[in-house]
Amino acid sequence: MLTGKQKRFLRSEAHHLNAIFQIGKDGLHEKQIQGIDEALEARELIKVKILETCTTSKDEIADELSNKTQSEVVQILGRTIILYKESDKEIYKLP
Numbered sequence: 001m002l003t004g005k006q007k008r009f010l011r012s013e014a015h016h017l018n019a020i021f022q023i024g025k026d027g028l029h030e031k032q033i034q035g036i037d038e039a040l041e042a043r044e045l046i047k048v049k050i051l052e053t054c055t056t057s058k059d060e061i062a063d064e065l066s067n068k069t070q071s072e073v074v075q076i077l078g079r080t081i082i083l084y085k086e087s088d089k090e091i092y093k094l095p
Contacts, residue, residue, distance in 0.1 A: 002072050002084070006094045010045060010074045013092060014082045019049035027056045028064055037069040040085040044092055050079040 002010070021036055039046050048065065050058050062073045062081045071085035084092075 002074065002094075007074050009095050010084050010092065011082065014045050014047060014074065017045065017047050019047040019080060021046070021048045023048060023050045023054050023056075023061055025051070025053035025055060027054060028061060033065065033068050036065060036083070037071075037085075040069055040071050040083060041087050042089075044087050044089070045074075045082070045084050048081045048083060050081065052079070 020039060021032060023032070036046070036048065048061075050061060054061070058076055058079060058081065062076055065071065065081065065083060066073050069083070069085060071083045074082040074084050076082075086094075
């Protein structure tokens with residue numbers, strides 16, 4: 001679990017990032033989850049955008065992504081989910 005200080009740090013680091021995945025009207029697919037997991041391993045911190053056409057709630061998507069990728073939800077801001085997963089590369093040094 002991330003502390004409040006760590007989440008604040010990661011939110012500031014994610015501010016300039018663009019969303020690299022979009023979830024559309026069909027919701028999450030296994031290939032998307034696999035791609036998100038690989039991106040987390042490579043980058044540690046990513047943004048996922050939920051499109052207006054998505055019928056699944058953003059909280060459900062965030063929970064499912066967090067569980068299936070063993071990552072932490074840093075923040076849900078509007079229709080954007082920020083995910084963090086520590087990798088061997090240690091790109092971000094958490095406080």
